[in-house]
Amino acid sequence: MINTKEREKKMLTLQAFEEAVEVVKKVAIPTELIYSSYLSDQTGNKVYLKPENLQMTGAYKLRGAYYKISTLTEEERKRGLVTASAGNHAQGVAYAAKAYGCRAIVVMPTTTPLMKVDRTKRYGAEVVLYGDVYDESAAYAEKLAEEKGYTFIHPFDDPAVATGQGTIAMEIIKELPLVDYILVPVGGGGLATGVATLAKLLNPKIKVIGVEPAGAACLKASLKNGKPTTLNKVSTIADGTAVKTPGKNIFPYLQKGLDDVITVEDDELIVAFLDMVENHKLIVENSGLLTVAALKHLKEKGKKVVSILSGGNMDIITMSSVVQLGLIMRDRIFTVSVLLPDKPGELVRVASTIAGEQGNVVKLEHNQFVSTNRAAAVELKVTIEAFGTDHKNRICKALEAAGYKPKLTSVIMNS
Numbered sequence: 001m002i003n004t005k006e007r008e009k010k011m012l013t014l015q016a017f018e019e020a021v022e023v024v025k026k027v028a029i030p031t032e033l034i035y036s037s038y039l040s041d042q043t044g045n046k047v048y049l050k051p052e053n054l055q056m057t058g059a060y061k062l063r064g065a066y067y068k069i070s071t072l073t074e075e076e077r078k079r080g081l082v083t084a085s086a087g088n089h090a091q092g093v094a095y096a097a098k099a100y101g102c103r104a105i106v107v108m109p110t111t112t113p114l115m116k117v118d119r120t121k122r123y124g125a126e127v128v129l130y131g132d133v134y135d136e137s138a139a140y141a142e143k144l145a146e147e148k149g150y151t152f153i154h155p156f157d158d159p160a161v162a163t164g165q166g167t168i169a170m171e172i173i174k175e176l177p178l179v180d181y182i183l184v185p186v187g188g189g190g191l192a193t194g195v196a197t198l199a200k201l202l203n204p205k206i207k208v209i210g211v212e213p214a215g216a217a218c219l220k221a222s223l224k225n226g227k228p229t230t231l232n233k234v235s236t237i238a239d240g241t242a243v244k245t246p247g248k249n250i251f252p253y254l255q256k257g258l259d260d261v262i263t264v265e266d267d268e269l270i271v272a273f274l275d276m277v278e279n280h281k282l283i284v285e286n287s288g289l290l291t292v293a294a295l296k297h298l299k300e301k302g303k304k305v306v307s308i309l310s311g312g313n314m315d316i317i318t319m320s321s322v323v324q325l326g327l328i329m330r331d332r333i334f335t336v337s338v339l340l341p342d343k344p345g346e347l348v349r350v351a352s353t354i355a356g357e358q359g360n361v362v363k364l365e366h367n368q369f370v371s372t373n374r375a376a377a378v379e380l381k382v383t384i385e386a387f388g389t390d391h392k393n394r395i396c397k398a399l400e401a402a403g404y405k406p407k408l409t410s411v412i413m414n415s
Contacts, residue, residue: 035048039292166193180206185288185308209294213263337408360386
């Protein structure tokens with residue numbers, strides 16, 4: 001009989017990390033650092049990106065899942081594996097289980113993007129949709145493990161899983177030995193535990209900062225209270241980090257290894273997505289963007305900073321919504337309402353005024369019933385594509401100069 005406690009004690013040590021590095025090499029793609037001149041100019045630091053979104057399964061989770069399964073006995077693997085995940089750990093376990101020839105059952109929240117569900121199935125796992133958030137899915141997965149005898153693979157609250165995730169820190173430090181800051185996304189804390197623990201073992205001067213969504217800041221609350229704390233609810237577009245309670249087993253490592261925790265609002269993630277797509281040609285999911293958004297929150301300047309992009313598994317519908325919102329937030333798309341007489345030529349005159357300022361009309365909405373006197377005034381709502389805030393202001397001033405009184409209104413994109 002294997003003593004699980006004894007096995008766990010051997011994890012998160014330098015020897016275990018070195019072993020994990022060799023094991024993980026079998027499945028993980030080397031993700032070399034990308035220097036970002038754009039983000040460096042924006043933040044005053046030398047910013048490097050660690051693109052784990054480019055891993056075979058689209059996220060870093062493969063590292064921890066594969067290493068964890070490698071530490072199991074043949075009997076434990078034969079019983080079948082069960083886990084819970086919002087998507088990325090699911091794909092990691094599914095891929096690793098297939099590599100080891102194990103059966104894998106994955107419980108996912110009902111809110112999980114379809115792309116993550118489909119890809120998990122494609123790797124050979126059986127998917128069960130249960131619960132609105134990860135915590136509910138995890139409770140059901142643990143119930144299945146108890147009832148069916150499956151071996152439970154926790155997505156983050158497991159020292160072996162965290163050790164596998166920590167191999168990222170080894171790669172960062174080998175490539176950038178003088179790194180000052182490592183920013184790491186936090187959901188349950190497995191990635192942060194592994195990265196912070198190994199980074200401090202290799203160089204205690206490195207500052208490791210956890211980054212959470214403001215709507216799911218369970219670690220910040222837990223550190224404040226000095227113990228794992230459960231939030232009443234979570235609400236964030238960063239679905240991969242929508243966790244109510246951080247890992248209890250790994251919490252002491254988080255207390256010891258993290259230098260700070262930054263929280264990021266959802267609006268900041270939307271802007272960060274556009275930055276990644278437009279300036280780096282990278283698709284990064286909302287949870288993976290936490291560290292990019294956090295760059296502007298760092299007070300120190302002139303430092304070498306690594307942002308871990310934890311994953312890139314974003315479904316097309318979510319991507320479309322984020323792009324649209326991002327364009328609106330940056331005044332690249334806006335809607336104005338103007339009143340004009342209901343007579344031939346007025347619509348052309350408005351369009352010509354906008355065109356004269358190089359604005360591009362995306363949509364028109366004509367309301368003839370805004371006034372009882374249609375000849376005096378009808379309402380025209382125009383959705384316009386612009387280059388940014390300055391361009392938007394020039395278009396509005398041109399409309400004013402033409403005799404209209406443009407009013408900014410909610411952007412209308414869909415019919």
